[in-house]
Amino acid sequence: EADIYQTPRYLVIGTGKKITLECSQTMGHDKMYWYQQDPGMELHLIHYSYGVNSTEKGDLSSESTVSRIRTEHFPLTLESARPSHTSQYLCASSEPRLAKETQYFGPGTRLLVL
């Protein structure tokens, strides 16, 4: 069982609100990732980080932003939530081991913007 946590698990908010989705891992992994996943659909990478002060845009364009001030923490922020942001957001982390790079996922945050 991977030690990666996401809060909140579920969030219902109104349009225009600022929100921050939290992700923390206690494994000391340098690399962390955020994915967006609609129900019954594929995972799409929206942000990733290779370490402290490193952040990169993923393959799917997103209006969200991320920060990586500490190794264990990788929060995602939406400055002004809109209904189109309704989705599930999954956080993951990884560390190379014996030339492998397995990502471990948190439980996800289900976001509903009204």
Added chain:
Amino acid sequence: GESVGLHLPTLSVQEGDNSIINCAYSNSASDYFIWYKQESGKGPQFIIDIRSNMDKRQGQRVTVLLNKTVKHLSLQIAATQPGDSAVYFCAETFAGGTSYGKLTFGQGTILTVHP
């Protein structure tokens, strides 16, 4: 969010049968592949992985087969159980450059196991 992909294919099996889930990957340079299982309301969970220098790897009740010639990956689950019901995703990545460690996920398959 907006849906940008196709809805997932499905596979229905009877309890005790063997299941085979297939995945076509896109990048011929990929050298590491992972199968994930995602149960409803949870994040993806690692099942088994394989490097490109192998064509078969076995775990407990699961086997992954890799055919690099046709860029095809399969997951075989022996004696499928109701607890195996989930969505299964394959993922690929390759070492080197700025993309190292980034996973590209396949479409996913919904496996339903009937008692």
